[in-house]
Amino acid sequence: MAVASAVLVAGLLLALMVGRYPVSFAELFGVIAGKLTGHAPAVPSAVENVVWQVRGPRVASAALVGAALAIAGTAFQGLFRNPLVSPDILGASSGAALGAVLGIYFSLGVFAIQAFAFVGGLVAVAAVYVIGGAVRARDPILVLVLTGVVIGALLGAGVGMVKYLADPYGQLPAMTFWLLGSLASIGARDIAPLGVPVALGTLLLLALRWRLNVMSLPDEEARALGLPTGPLRVAIVAAATLVTSASVATAGVIGWVGLVVPHIARTLVGPDFGRLIPATALLGGGFLLLIDTLARTVSAVEIPLGILTALVGTPFFIWLLASVSKTWS
Amino acid sequence: MMLLHRRTLLRGVAAAILSPRLARAAVTDASGRAISIPEKVERVFAGGPPAAILLYTFAPDLLIGWTRSHDPAQCEFLGPGGCDKPEVGRLTGRGNTTNLEVLLKLKPDLILDVGTINDTYVTLATRVQEQTGILYALLDGRFGAIGPLYRKMGELTHRQAQADDFALYAESTIATIKGRVDKIPEQSRPCVYYGRGPRGLETGLGGSINVETIEFLDARNVAAERRGGMATVSVEQVLAWNPDVIITIEPAFAAAVKADPVWAAVKAVRNGRVHLSPRLPFAWVDFPPSVNRLIGLWWLAKALYPEQFPEDLRPLTREFYTRFYHKTPTDAQIDSLLSGRA
Numbered sequence: 227m228a229v230a231s232a233v234l235v236a237g238l239l240l241a242l243m244v245g246r247y248p249v250s251f252a253e254l255f256g257v258i259a260g261k262l263t264g265h266a267p268a269v270p271s272a273v274e275n276v277v278w279q280v281r282g283p284r285v286a287s288a289a290l291v292g293a294a295l296a297i298a299g300t301a302f303q304g305l306f307r308n309p310l311v312s313p314d315i316l317g318a319s320s321g322a323a324l325g326a327v328l329g330i331y332f333s334l335g336v337f338a339i340q341a342f343a344f345v346g347g348l349v350a351v352a353a354v355y356v357i358g359g360a361v362r363a364r365d366p367i368l369v370l371v372l373t374g375v376v377i378g379a380l381l382g383a384g385v386g387m388v389k390y391l392a393d394p395y396g397q398l399p400a401m402t403f404w405l406l407g408s409l410a411s412i413g414a415r416d417i418a419p420l421g422v423p424v425a426l427g428t429l430l431l432l433a434l435r436w437r438l439n440v441m442s443l444p445d446e447e448a449r450a451l452g453l454p455t456g457p458l459r460v461a462i463v464a465a466a467t468l469v470t471s472a473s474v475a476t477a478g479v480i481g482w483v484g485l486v487v488p489h490i491a492r493t494l495v496g497p498d499f500g501r502l503i504p505a506t507a508l509l510g511g512g513f514l515l516l517i518d519t520l521a522r523t524v525s526a527v528e529i530p531l532g533i534l535t536a537l538v539g540t541p542f543f544i545w546l547l548a549s550v551s552k553t554w555s
Numbered sequence: 556m557m558l559l560h561r562r563t564l565l566r567g568v569a570a571a572i573l574s575p576r577l578a579r580a581a582v583t584d585a586s587g588r589a590i591s592i593p594e595k596v597e598r599v600f601a602g603g604p605p606a607a608i609l610l611y612t613f614a615p616d617l618l619i620g621w622t623r624s625h626d627p628a629q630c631e632f633l634g635p636g637g638c639d640k641p642e643v644g645r646l647t648g649r650g651n652t653t654n655l656e657v658l659l660k661l662k663p664d665l666i667l668d669v670g671t672i673n674d675t676y677v678t679l680a681t682r683v684q685e686q687t688g689i690l691y692a693l694l695d696g697r698f699g700a701i702g703p704l705y706r707k708m709g710e711l712t713h714r715q716a717q718a719d720d721f722a723l724y725a726e727s728t729i730a731t732i733k734g735r736v737d738k739i740p741e742q743s744r745p746c747v748y749y750g751r752g753p754r755g756l757e758t759g760l761g762g763s764i765n766v767e768t769i770e771f772l773d774a775r776n777v778a779a780e781r782r783g784g785m786a787t788v789s790v791e792q793v794l795a796w797n798p799d800v801i802i803t804i805e806p807a808f809a810a811a812v813k814a815d816p817v818w819a820a821v822k823a824v825r826n827g828r829v830h831l832s833p834r835l836p837f838a839w840v841d842f843p844p845s846v847n848r849l850i851g852l853w854w855l856a857k858a859l860y861p862e863q864f865p866e867d868l869r870p871l872t873r874e875f876y877t878r879f880y881h882k883t884p885t886d887a888q889i890d891s892l893l894s895g896r897a
Binding site for chain 2: 245246247248271272275276279280281284330335336339393395396399400403408410411413414522525526527528530
């Protein structure tokens, strides 16, 4: 775990060093040293600006979003006892997408668009939970998944409708770019709205880590062991949704991180959630950090994150499917 | 012998009677298709926003309807025909919303489309013409070709003299502006960043239609290191480019960029050269990519080369709006337009 954290920190520093704006290692060192010691660094203010206002927040957000999506994926995979589950299973991404495109359609400000997306994700999952809960069935998990798929499809149709009605010159490109996922516009102001929900959700999941182990058992067994499965399920879903909605509101729709990273983490540290959650967070953060660094340095124009994660994630997932059967039991 | 002569005579008489109706003018559109225009052209369907704007400027009575209805702020600047026509959807371009049966019910004499000429649009034009039997003319919407565009429109609608008027105005405007710009030495041409989207991070790459008028004025588009359409960039990339001038049509971005500490290091922001384009009734830069950009050329020239273009924009705006949008704006309206408050 200590090794993994050290690797992540090294990764963060490395990511800070590269970028389209030329910042040398000496300048970076000077800027960081200046912040730590309190003296003004001997670097041009433009460079300081880039490090603290542009690259720093972006690198931090990439790590946070990656960690958030990976943790949500882990929680859902444990809760639904299914290796193919991603954080989108209950429609959080679709709800957030609908919120965001509505915000763009009404030409709202950036903060309003993010707020709409965040609320959209939460409302979508709440709706799924309420509808799923109203159906009396022997397997509440299956009902939840099915409702999530259905509501997700409905919200997806809503997104399509809004895109259809949008002005094709101005609003539609903005919607398309948002939906592909990008951290290009992150500033220092976006760290708090992202960090607070992610921190809350992660802490809640960490607090429930032992119970998550037990929730991986079938429902009757878990209840026989004394767990209140109903309220626990609500808590886990709420925490994971909080984390997912905040990520999607900040960065757009990014897939694959929540699906692939938990599997890798499980191969490394085993299925015990006590170690799995921190491991997934570190791995997810590192993974998205790498992807985002590629997205912003490879060319002058940004490559959307959703595309890169799919390009990297898909072959990896195929390899995973082909080579392992022992990690999932 | 007599029978043959009579048949020949009858055939000749028939031909003489029918030929005036068959003798239609044949006009070649930009895709090379020959269109035989009927004598009377009274209803023209505009296939997309650029065509609608173009048709409205020079022959508003011919326009059947707009692709999207206008909001009240836009209607204030549009004369008769601007806001009292129905919304008919768009036939082509990015996403078509017109039902072909609705199109047939409207009984146009001609379908007009203005934009890029490539195989997609040419085949679409041919297909629609085959399916509906309505003549479909496809014209080139490049900014530099506005003069010939109006003249072609004149041929298509039998209003050559009127179209010539507009063509001459457009050509003389372009010639005047380009003449002065051509004399400016290479080093004095500014580096321009065109920002759009809520955060101003969408831009037009080299040769894209979004920055057509900017590149027409020989300014150096910082994003032109790659050619293509639209793309998103990061703030870091804009900082690395450090443009001299920022052009935008997004009021939220224009306001935010002046106060945002992240953008403060950009040369354009430091020197106060962030320009917000007027937007009513149609933006003066970028979209819709039609003749609305003609008045924008003056505005851009002033923004990019302030010393070479000392003209007051107000009389130019008044003349353009009266001629092209058929409504003379008041002084107060012109002021709010030019200040970006509109």
